[in-house]
Amino acid sequence: MRGKSWPPAMGMALDHKIMASCSTCQREIPSDAPGGLCPVCAFGMARSQGKNPADQPTREMTSNFPEQLPTPELLSRMLPQFEVQELIGIGGMGAVYRARQPKLDRPIALKIMSSRFAKQPAFAERFAREARLLARLNHPHIVSVYDFGEVNGFCYLVMEFVDGINLRQAISAGKLPADEVLQIVQQVCEALQFAHDQGVVHRDIKPENILLDQRGRVKIADFGLAKLNADPQTPVSLTGTQQVLGTFNYMAPEQLEKPGSVDHRADIYSLGVVLYELLTGELPIGRFPLPGEKQSQFAPLDQVVARTLEKEPQRRYQQASEVQTAVEVARSDSRFQPVQPAGGRRPAATPFVTQTPPAAAQPYSSPSVAEAVVPFRIGNPSTGYKTQTDGMLSLQKDELVITYSARDPFFNTKLLGHDGEHRLPLSQISAADFKEGWFAHPLTIKHRSLEDYRGLITDKRGSLKFVIASEDIDDAKVLVNRIRGAIGQSPIANLYEKPQEKRSRAKRRLHGLGIAMSLVGFVNTALFPALMIALFSLRSGVPSMPPDPSVPEISQPLESNEVTETSTSESEEIRSALKSGMQRTELEERASASPSKQDGVSDRPAVTNVQKPAQIMMILTTAIFFGIGLLLLSGAHCLLNVRHWHWAIAMSILCLIPIHPGAIVGGIVVGIWSLVELCRYSNRVAFTIDPYES
């Protein structure tokens, strides 16, 4: 029946009785199925909440968490208020995903607790109680908890997203300078003291839980969650994952023996282990040497380490703030050398730079690395530069991924068969550079790869060049610095230039220009009028003298000069005369008087009449030039103060149009120069920065 009722516009021939079978469920598709779709799969698709019947949620996830982790897509469906992007880490407690909260437009970290815990009796209540407690811990060195909840049997925590690395990754990337180690420890102490004052014990202090953000600040994660891990009545079971086992090294002795009687001093012990590891590169197991015995500069810290690692809680420091003070004292000791790298396990390879987390050292692709995506646009050499190639540069784990596709710049359409992807391992890259040009910003990658980079510019073998748009400069710098960090090159400068710094840089650049433009304005407003007045008074002064009859031969050429001037400007003269409301009779009088000029007899009054409109003209033009000069001065003011870009552009154009005396004496050059400078990206951006904004 559907054969005829199907609207012709939908254009499907359904009358034919060919029994096709569905490629997904292998069932025969009924001949009258609308649109040739397999109806069973269509319903299945709607039921399973999935995009494709192929990925049923039952297959995506089993109860054997963390072996089977929910995919970001599934989590996005379970928690529609978040856009879950990727898995960034797995720990003993659960898995952490990077996500975005679109409503508030902020990045968040979503921690899904392992379903192993959910099986424990009354876990949900304990989880809720702990989460509420954590939400109260509001401290700059503690990862904030925004929200928590339960969905489909999974308990989740919504936390502040820290764009950076954890201390474990920092350690494995190379030794930290000793002073930085102590700074980190002091920040941890500060956070612990705050939490202990609130009655919260971390219970799981270890390098993995100490995060360092882009600015090198410490953020402690997973406060108090370890409490959920262990039932207070029974000792910790040893059947955990690798991660759980790892944390035993940092646990206080009483945590292992009597988990029920753990207090805040357990955190102090764990902190001692972290400090020892940071200083020596080893764990304090068995009979361990003190840091000062390994490196003499750490002798002032021996006391601190020994006291935090006391077996009996009452013999340790009783407060985290005491540790902080002790570390502060040790830092000021003369034996302590702040720049020397700590630890003896590994030679100090590359100094740790917080902005450039080394990609290779990370077990999971760090979000900050995956984020660096830089679009580029270049001419396509394979079509003789007649087409453009659009593409993206991105860092994925330890590879630079170049995706590109060619497009016809005239029709702006994609060209088929001209797209592709190149993957360049970071180990093959020898150098990366980025230059902020005036209009084009080239990003160059020098590499040792022998691959043929078809479709990309290779000005010479082993070098790739990309042109970055002005708005992507900052991203490009980040990308280049990450590559440079990974290959051991020092980072390029000006990475995070503050807005005010940008503005003052532009101000310095535009300073000379502003002065030049104000000089042009000055020519128009002061110099030219002064010249005019001088000229005019000179000219009106000469004819006002009575003619000397004794020297007619001199007065004769003078007169004839006057005559030629009058006759050439006769029509203008009449026009301006009409304008100035001169009497018609006077005009006639002058017309009759002009032939009599030939006689050389006294016609002085006629000459003054002729000069009057010229004088008005002169005053008028001077006034106009004066006005232009004032405008140019305002343009110069804009340039000097880096304000009102559009007005500055308009004034630069006015400056270079040769209709005013200033343009002729140099305004053309100043105008062009100023236009070029104003169009430059870095200067253009500077105009948008509010000078009063901090």
Place this chain on the structure above:
Amino acid sequence: MSLGPDENEEARPRPRFATTQWSLVAAAAESASESNRTALEQLCQQYWQPLYAWLRQEGCSREDAEDIVQSFLLETIESRRVERADPNRGRFRTFLLASLKNYRANWRRGERALKRGGDAQRVPLDFSLLGGDWPAEPIDQESPDRKFDRKWALCLIENSLQRVAQRSGAKGRGDLFARLRPLLTGADDADSQQQVASELGLTVGAVRVALHRWREDLRQAIREEIRQTVLNEREIDEELGYLMAVLSE
């Protein structure tokens, strides 16, 4: 781990209906208000085909089936029938079939003649598409009830597809939609995607993205379509399961 559909559905904004159309109709059965009538009319217009198929399968002639459907729907829309429905149970589908069975038992030729003579009003079913002809609907071996359910399921998919087609047509991509429609339920077959892509001058990536979006649209459309015929959100999945079972037999 099974996903509870209700939590997710309720968290999501519902695009079209605050409550299901059928629940609206069933709840307000006593008062034959104008909006109530419109809602029911709309539903009947979308689902007259299974009724017709059922009647044909029962052995009615084409003319009889046409008349019965016309007068049955008219009577139903005029709210002479809905009040007899039990709004707490039953879905629109079962209600409609039960009512039709009842109606047919009482239907007599003479009544029909009277109705047609005395009251010329007809329900505007969308026959315009057919050029005045009713579908032939050949009689086969299926039981009438099963045929009704099967036709219902297919009709529902068609309505959902039309919803998606209207949306994609409104976005100016109706042509691409017509080409990709058969691929919506299939497994991701790179060859056919490549073929469509090269014929339409697109990249395979663009085709995949379009497929992905339309699959999601179709999923939503089917759920919206079913939502109209059931009483609450929970029943959507039950109904889906039932229709799937009917089609898989």
